[in-house]
Amino acid sequence: MLTQELTDKYQLVVGLEVHAQLATSSKLFAGDATNFGAQANTQVSVITLGHPGTLPKLNIRALEFAVRMGLACESQISRKSSFDRKNYFYPDLPKGYQITQDKEPICVGGNVILTLEEGTEREIVLNRIHLEEDAGKLIHSSEQEESRVDYNRAGTALIELVTEPCLRSAEEAVAFLAEIRKLVMYLGICDGNMEEGSLRCDANVSVRLHGSATLGKKVEIKNMNSFRNLGRAIDFEYERQVGLLEVGQDIVSETRTFDADRGVTASMRTKEELNDYRYFPEPDLPPVILTEEWIEKVRAELPVLPRDLYRKFREVYGLPRYDAALLTETKEASSWFESLCTRTAHFKAASNWMMGPLKSYLNESGITYSNLPLSVESVAQLIALVEDGKISFSVASQKIFPELLLHADVSPLSIAQRLNLIQESDASFLLPMAKEVLFENPGKVSEYKSGKKGLLGFFMGELMKKSKGKADPKVATQVITDLLMN
Numbered sequence: 001m002l003t004q005e006l007t008d009k010y011q012l013v014v015g016l017e018v019h020a021q022l023a024t025s026s027k028l029f030a031g032d033a034t035n036f037g038a039q040a041n042t043q044v045s046v047i048t049l050g051h052p053g054t055l056p057k058l059n060i061r062a063l064e065f066a067v068r069m070g071l072a073c074e075s076q077i078s079r080k081s082s083f084d085r086k087n088y089f090y091p092d093l094p095k096g097y098q099i100t101q102d103k104e105p106i107c108v109g110g111n112v113i114l115t116l117e118e119g120t121e122r123e124i125v126l127n128r129i130h131l132e133e134d135a136g137k138l139i140h141s142s143e144q145e146e147s148r149v150d151y152n153r154a155g156t157a158l159i160e161l162v163t164e165p166c167l168r169s170a171e172e173a174v175a176f177l178a179e180i181r182k183l184v185m186y187l188g189i190c191d192g193n194m195e196e197g198s199l200r201c202d203a204n205v206s207v208r209l210h211g212s213a214t215l216g217k218k219v220e221i222k223n224m225n226s227f228r229n230l231g232r233a234i235d236f237e238y239e240r241q242v243g244l245l246e247v248g249q250d251i252v253s254e255t256r257t258f259d260a261d262r263g264v265t266a267s268m269r270t271k272e273e274l275n276d277y278r279y280f281p282e283p284d285l286p287p288v289i290l291t292e293e294w295i296e297k298v299r300a301e302l303p304v305l306p307r308d309l310y311r312k313f314r315e316v317y318g319l320p321r322y323d324a325a326l327l328t329e330t331k332e333a334s335s336w337f338e339s340l341c342t343r344t345a346h347f348k349a350a351s352n353w354m355m356g357p358l359k360s361y362l363n364e365s366g367i368t369y370s371n372l373p374l375s376v377e378s379v380a381q382l383i384a385l386v387e388d389g390k391i392s393f394s395v396a397s398q399k400i401f402p403e404l405l406l407h408a409d410v411s412p413l414s415i416a417q418r419l420n421l422i423q424e425s426d427a428s429f430l431l432p433m434a435k436e437v438l439f440e441n442p443g444k445v446s447e448y449k450s451g452k453k454g455l456l457g458f459f460m461g462e463l464m465k466k467s468k469g470k471a472d473p474k475v476a477t478q479v480i481t482d483l484l485m486n
């Protein structure tokens, strides 16, 4: 941990490069399938291998997905963009070059707004979003002295988002990556699965004296695929660089990897040894020219974005910030909530149900809203039963809810009736029992009458016991206080 003095002295500067694998069924320039976990080298055509005489052809769906992301981030969509070859040798790159967009990316600029915990907003400025193909995968054996290569992933479509160096803490970087993950999943362009590598991130990290107008030398940390490791790697790197500067050493511009087991970054290659990629325009692909009409069509088909939903949940449904953030976390949750709100006007109660019993159930059973064995109608009826004072929330969530999950076709009311759980709000039902309670506790009654009003809770508890939990608390309070006044 750096001392306060040092964090006051040195500012952390981070720029991220995020790769998202597009959820297209075929590759960026070939018809090969893109199923994750398929048998090695079964989704590899001669185009992916770059055999002589083959030609790449752009996947229009991938292009559309990239434009969707650009529109969602308010980027400028390039009317003309083009592809370039990035040349380098590595065994996972069958063609000896990667097709990417260097000079004319599909989206330029843009921004992503982060809502931080206290509700303040931070705008993260994008430099660009471009399309490129992925490389294959090397599988290194720990037992044998050999490595294997699987080209199934080679040629799959990626977008790369590049931020300006405007992030200022590990927390902000993590929040940015989380926002991107949420966004690509809402847009339906990437499955967001970080364990499978569908979303990965490089972090460029430098430090400088606070107030300095120039940026420090940066280090690039490659390929992190978890939020936690991204945060740990940035924090480690911040401390390492500050430590070097404090003893008068220079920062070496280099590429580093993060060793998650040891929690440290280690040098991979320095800038001097860095490849000269010899970018040049891809001769086999014509430039991409987009019409206004096509762009407008993509815009018209955009789903409602999580940020707009968040605002709606705050303003239209009156939810607290915490609720609004949680319920807009996934498209499934926000749609479920909105659909529930067409059947109940108790929006906060609806939110409580989703954040409480429903969320616990989904977590425990490892499913999502799309396969929840429960209709919004049932939950709306449960809410109505509680709000009408027919059952308490604890009876609803602990007794009726589990039954509903087993018998999705039965109404909450009939379950409540069958289990004899309907609260008695009829005063004439409660009156004899309330009288009994007072009769059995003469001492407490005189204490109450001489001013110990806190005993009301005791009488209520006794009445609840006698009525087997069915007394409506409001009516019960009324009945007891009336009796005690005489």
Ligand code: ADP
Binding pocket: 013, 014, 015, 016, 017, 162, 163, 164, 165, 166, 204, 205, 206, 215, 216, 217, 218
């Ligand atoms: P390069 O020439 O090394 O590819 P770029 O200027 O293209 O560098 O930037 C790549 C990424 O590094 C971007 O996300 C950018 O915001 C970030 N970056 C650039 N300079 C710095 C810096 N001094 N400190 C932190 N991040 C930086």
Ligand code: MG
Binding pocket: none
């Ligand atoms: Mg660059």
